[in-house]
Amino acid sequence: MLIEPYKDRIAEILGRYPEKRAALLPLLWLAQETQGYVSEEAMREIAGLLDLTPPQVFETVTFYSMYNLRPIGRFHIQVCRSLMCALVGAENLLSWIDAKLGLKTGGTTPDRMFSLHQVECLASCGTGPMMQINDEYYERLTQAKVNRILDDLRRDGKSDLASGPFMFPEPSNKSSESSCRTN
Amino acid sequence: MPHELILLKNMSQPGYTGSLADYERAGGYQAIRKVLGKMPPGDVTDLVKRSGLRGRGGAGFPTGVKWSFIPKDHPGPRYLCCNADESEPGTFKDRQLMERDPHQMIEGMIIASYAIGVRIAYIYIRGEFVMGAKILERALAEAYKAGYLGENILGTGFAVDIYVHRGAGAYICGEETALLESLEGKRGLPRTKPPFPATNGLFNKPTVVNNVETLANLPYIVNRGVEWFMAIGNPPKSTGTRVFCLSGHIKRPGNYEVPMGITFREMIYDIAGGMRGDKPLKAFIPGGASASFFTSQHLDVKMDFESVAQAGSMLGSGGVTVMEEGTCMVWAAENLLHFFNHESCGKCTPCREGSSWLLQILRRIEHGKGKMEDLGTLARLCPNIAGRTVCAFGDAEIAPILSTLQYFRDEYETHVREQRCPFRRAPAPDLIAVGHG
Ligand SMILES: Cc1cc2nc3c(=O)[nH]c(=O)nc-3n(C[C@H](O)[C@H](O)[C@H](O)COP(=O)(O)O)c2cc1C
Numbered sequence: 001m002l003i004e005p006y007k008d009r010i011a012e013i014l015g016r017y018p019e020k021r022a023a024l025l026p027l028l029w030l031a032q033e034t035q036g037y038v039s040e041e042a043m044r045e046i047a048g049l050l051d052l053t054p055p056q057v058f059e060t061v062t063f064y065s066m067y068n069l070r071p072i073g074r075f076h077i078q079v080c081r082s083l084m085c086a087l088v089g090a091e092n093l094l095s096w097i098d099a100k101l102g103l104k105t106g107g108t109t110p111d112r113m114f115s116l117h118q119v120e121c122l123a124s125c126g127t128g129p130m131m132q133i134n135d136e137y138y139e140r141l142t143q144a145k146v147n148r149i150l151d152d153l154r155r156d157g158k159s160d161l162a163s164g165p166f167m168f169p170e171p172s173n174k175s176s177e178s179s180c181r182t183n
Numbered sequence: 184m185p186h187e188l189i190l191l192k193n194m195s196q197p198g199y200t201g202s203l204a205d206y207e208r209a210g211g212y213q214a215i216r217k218v219l220g221k222m223p224p225g226d227v228t229d230l231v232k233r234s235g236l237r238g239r240g241g242a243g244f245p246t247g248v249k250w251s252f253i254p255k256d257h258p259g260p261r262y263l264c265c266n267a268d269e270s271e272p273g274t275f276k277d278r279q280l281m282e283r284d285p286h287q288m289i290e291g292m293i294i295a296s297y298a299i300g301v302r303i304a305y306i307y308i309r310g311e312f313v314m315g316a317k318i319l320e321r322a323l324a325e326a327y328k329a330g331y332l333g334e335n336i337l338g339t340g341f342a343v344d345i346y347v348h349r350g351a352g353a354y355i356c357g358e359e360t361a362l363l364e365s366l367e368g369k370r371g372l373p374r375t376k377p378p379f380p381a382t383n384g385l386f387n388k389p390t391v392v393n394n395v396e397t398l399a400n401l402p403y404i405v406n407r408g409v410e411w412f413m414a415i416g417n418p419p420k421s422t423g424t425r426v427f428c429l430s431g432h433i434k435r436p437g438n439y440e441v442p443m444g445i446t447f448r449e450m451i452y453d454i455a456g457g458m459r460g461d462k463p464l465k466a467f468i469p470g471g472a473s474a475s476f477f478t479s480q481h482l483d484v485k486m487d488f489e490s491v492a493q494a495g496s497m498l499g500s501g502g503v504t505v506m507e508e509g510t511c512m513v514w515a516a517e518n519l520l521h522f523f524n525h526e527s528c529g530k531c532t533p534c535r536e537g538s539s540w541l542l543q544i545l546r547r548i549e550h551g552k553g554k555m556e557d558l559g560t561l562a563r564l565c566p567n568i569a570g571r572t573v574c575a576f577g578d579a580e581i582a583p584i585l586s587t588l589q590y591f592r593d594e595y596e597t598h599v600r601e602q603r604c605p606f607r608r609a610p611a612p613d614l615i616a617v618g619h620g
């Protein structure tokens with residue numbers, strides 16, 4: 001079920017590497033993209049493609065935290081808990097999410113819309129508190145922003161509060177030759 | 184005094200999108216015209232060596248010297264890996280460099296590939312950077328179309344392909360040999376060295392791993408010359424600029440590119456606006472979570488490799504995190520040890536078991552259950568981890584503990600004596616220990 005419709009993409013991925021096994025992470029990504037998680041069936045198929053045993057695939061998958069071995073909520077909220085975000089209120093962010101969704105770390109809402117996990121640094125420490133939801137980053141969060149994002153997602157499946165290509169601070173639009181010394 | 188931006192210059196122009204057209208308009212892809220087919224590859228390595236450029240990924244190894252370790256007579260393929268795993272807490276510059284000006288780094292990769300004799304190069308980007316990966320894919324497609332990648336680049340006969348390879352959530356894959364294992368489709372466990380990647384790297388072939396920011400510097404060194412580059416920063420050991428990432432209790436957090444050698448005081452107070460709420464500064468981390476804490480007495484230390492090392496820490500990844508008066512140092516160390524415990528790959532016993540013991544002891548102290556002998560246990564445990572592990576992660580995980588113990592021992596003692604955290608009125612609403620995966 002994985003291989004057939006994606007023959008071309010799989011061939012393209014395999015073509016990038018001199019050794020088959022190197023295609024393992026990209027193929028696992030492909031599996032997760034198409035099914036929402038990495039199923040046992042997908043692992044077997046990938047093992048076959050790469051001349052690996054299913055346990056070889058499994059032991060590799062479990063090393064990496066981003067592969068889901070089970071289906072999860074439609075929106076996977078990951079709140080950064082590392083020091084720089086904790087200094088600027090990562091705890092508040094958790095309580096705002098809880099207030100809005102009644103959702104605690106490790107949980108999924110009864111309608112299976114939202115799952116919540118705490119994760120380590122996501123490389124937006126200057127724009128905390130922050131969270132990643134599925135593929136998108138949401139930064140410099142306030143309670144009002146969090147409420148809007150969660151409403152947007154529930155209603156439209158996306159939110160325009162997601163971060164764009166990242167730059168912070170945004171350029172001042174004045175001079176490019178000086179860094180941001182304003183005082 | 185304002186100073187010239189190099190790496191952040193293009194993206195600071197109003198309307199700059201990072202497209203190929205924008206990059207070319209700003210003078211992009213001129214450096215490869217000067218290099219490919221015009222300079223012998225060895226001369227390019229030599230140029231980079233003379234510029235004094237040092238790695239921006241953490242260890243600060245001289246880039247040209249690293250390249251020169253690739254065996255000259257090796258017949259088979261050699262590889263270049265761009266380390267875009269950026270996972271060191273406090274660091275968020277590579278994300279910006281890739282998302283806002285991807286071609287700058289790609290041009291740097293072409294130059295490095297030419298110097299080293301690479302036919303296939305990979306960008307190993309952390310799995311969470313979905314947007315970054317998409318932007319890079321788009322930029323690579325543009326570069327192929329323009330004839331800057333693939334076969335016979337600019338008619339010079341030189342050829343290189345670059346592929347984006349996404350990680351999948353493991354801090355340790357930023358360590359260069361773990362990165363190589365991960366790229367090969369395995370668990371990301373660091374390799375014992377020697378042999379070094381320069382001889383036995385990716386697919387057991389000679390390999391160079393360089394950080395995003397390191398590579399992004401290359402076009403400018405080629406275009407403007409060694410003398411120009413050598414005059415920036417604090418030569419001869421710390422040439423060029425660094426993009427420092429300011430976070431924590433700071434008025435204007437963010438990425439700031441400055442010549443190396445300005446002081447932390449200038450950076451924190453003049454450039455980043457000073458402390459949030461104008462509270463006094465209590466402590467800061469000068470180079471990412473793996474660097475030892477500094478205190479207000481270190482504000483006049485210069486931000487260059489040598490000065491920070493002499494003062495007892497490291498410039499590391501360039502992440503500067505400031506903490507105001509009232510921040511609990513035991514709590515901060517506990518938070519970081521949670522990170523290290525979670526991210527230890529488990530290959531070596533001292534790191535795997537040690538990080539868990541350290542975390543448990545810190546947690547006990549922070550939560551009012553500590554004993555005075557715990558302080559001695561911490562001080563004894565740490566040196567039994569450092570230097571006894573396969574990778575530098577073991578040295579990193581003890582830095583926050585030893586440095587906070589050194590500068591704030593009284594704070595640890597108060598926690599134990601009063602059997603509570605003196606900085607919290609209510610019990611700490613924990614950021615709890617539930618990891619994912
Ligand atoms: C635990 C650990 C994590 C690391 N993470 C990163 C990282 O995320 N990005 C990076 O560029 N270098 C990282 N490094 C440093 C790399 O091992 C390597 O030195 C660097 O990528 C070399 O590039 P450079 O010489 O251009 O700095 C890490 C090192 C260690 C020990």
Ligand code: SF4
Binds near residue numbers: 526572574
């Ligand atoms: S020091 Fe820690 S992270 Fe590094 S190889 Fe050993 S166990 Fe893994």
Ligand code: FES
Binds near residue numbers: 080082123274
């Ligand atoms: S500490 Fe939260 S993104 Fe880095």
